[in-house]
Amino acid sequence: MSANYLHYHYVVPGDDFxxxxxxxxAVKQILKQLGINPQTVRKMSISLYEGEINxxxxxxxxxxxxxxxxxxxxxxxxxxxxxxxxxxxxxQDGWSTATEQVRGLGFGAGMGLPNMKKYSDELLIESKxxxxxxxxxxxxxxx
Amino acid sequence: xxxxxxxxxxDAELLVGDELLDTEVNAACGSDMMSDVLAFVKxxxxxxxxxxxxxxxxxxxxxxxxxxxxxxxxRPDNDILEIAKENGIAVMTTTHRxxxxxxxxxxxxxxxxxxxx
Numbered sequence: 001m002s003a004n005y006l007h008y009h010y011v012v013p014g015d016d017f018x019x020x021x022x023x024x025x026a027v028k029q030i031l032k033q034l035g036i037n038p039q040t041v042r043k044m045s046i047s048l049y050e051g052e053i054n055x056x057x058x059x060x061x062x063x064x065x066x067x068x069x070x071x072x073x074x075x076x077x078x079x080x081x082x083x084x085x086x087x088x089x090x091x092q093d094g095w096s097t098a099t100e101q102v103r104g105l106g107f108g109a110g111m112g113l114p115n116m117k118k119y120s121d122e123l124l125i126e127s128k129x130x131x132x133x134x135x136x137x138x139x140x141x142x143x
Numbered sequence: 144x145x146x147x148x149x150x151x152x153x154d155a156e157l158l159v160g161d162e163l164l165d166t167e168v169n170a171a172c173g174s175d176m177m178s179d180v181l182a183f184v185k186x187x188x189x190x191x192x193x194x195x196x197x198x199x200x201x202x203x204x205x206x207x208x209x210x211x212x213x214x215x216x217x218r219p220d221n222d223i224l225e226i227a228k229e230n231g232i233a234v235m236t237t238t239h240r241x242x243x244x245x246x247x248x249x250x251x252x253x254x255x256x257x258x259x260x
Contacts, residue, residue, distance in 0.1 A: 018222070021201035025230070028205065038207070045205045046181055053198075106194045106202070109178035118182075 006030075006068040012052055014061025017105060023064050024049035031073065036141055043119045044073050044139040050112045051077045051135050057102045058082070059133065072121075075137045083129040090125075091117065144168055144253050146210050146233050149189065152247050153237040155212065159224050160233025166209055170256040173245045177202040184208070187256045191244050197223055204230035214241045 008030065010023035028045040032038075048064070055062040059081020067074045084090050090113050098108025117123050122138035147164040150157050157164070171189035174180050180190060180202050189210045190203045195217045203211050209232055213219060216238045219227075227234045237244055249255070 018197050021198060021205075025201060025204060025226075042205070042207060049201070049205045050178075050181060103176075105196060106175060106177035106198050109176050109182075111178040111182045115178070115182050 004070060006034075006066075008066040008068075010064040010066075012055050012061045012064060014056055014059065017056055020053050020056040021049055024052050027064075027066055027075070031068075034068070036073075040073075040139060040141055043121075044075065044137070047116045047119045047123075047137045047139065048075050048077075050115050051075070051137060053107055054112050054135075055079050055081070057098060057105075057107060062132075070141065072141055073139045077135040077137070078132070079134075080132040083131055083133055084125070084127040085129055087125050087127060144248075144251065146189075148251070149210065149212065149248060149253075150235055152251050153212065153235070153239055153244060155235040155237040158219065158234045158236060159227050160210070160231075160235075163209060163231070163233040166233070168210060168253070170254050171245070171248055172256065173241055175241075180206065185256055189248075189253070191241065191248075193217060193241055195219060195223075197226055199223075200226045200230065200232060200234070203232055209233060210235070212237060212244060214239060214244050 031041040059079035062079030065076045089095050093114050094110040096108050096110035102108040120137045121140045124136040127133040146166050168188035170187040172184050172187040173191040175194045184206045188208050190208050191212045192199050193214050211234050213236045218236050
């Protein structure tokens with residue numbers, strides 16, 4: 001990698017589903033340009049994309065901070081949405097509170113958080129009902 | 144199978160990705176649920192879908208897929224096609240329905256990848 005430390009900040013609008021995924025797409029391009037191996041790029045891209053979609057469909061948008069050093073990529077997704085009542089339930093395959101409208105858009109199958117867990121090396125979810133949710137995704141760089 | 148062959152089998156109209164017609168693909172995934180695509184796709188290079196929005200293309204891009212086929216004659220708008228161009232994804236539309244589209248391609252040798260479990 002050419003740089004020792006990089007930081008990127010994105011604002012995710014909550015009112016426009018068509019924009020959902022733009023930040024993840026931009027991060028994917030950056031990771032590819034840095035020459036990080038494709039498997040690692042894909043892991044972070046999928047985890048971040050799921051997180052970004054969740055922010056839009058559940059929390060009215062939020063902010064994403066991405067830090068990259070020689071060893072790992074860390075993405076912190078912060079929102080001020082309704083919070084997650086039971087993280088344990090939310091982590092189960094197929095469990096979802098998404099509306100029919102969201103399902104019509106191709107999401108809300110209850111696979112978002114399980115996917116994020118599957119594709120990340122470390123996933124930390126901190127949430128308080130009525131306050132918001134912070135999700136930290138860590139993917140290690142192997143090359 | 145070449146993307147060119149997919150177009151031929153489905154009698155599809157290619158909307159973007161002329162330069163990708165000679166790209167070789169081995170496996171495909173048919174779904175309208177992008178959450179499932181993100182959960183189960185591994186090395187499938189083609190997404191067959193009836194979901195007509197930006198997320199169909201963005202999801203394909205996240206999974207490093209190179210071709211999206213819209214079924215039932217669905218025709219994406221320019222915003223959707225722009226995202227495909229940016230991500231190097233060929234996009235086509237066929238009047239066949241989902242089941243027929245999948246069947247025709249499977250019969251011609253395109254597989255579905257591994258079982259999910």
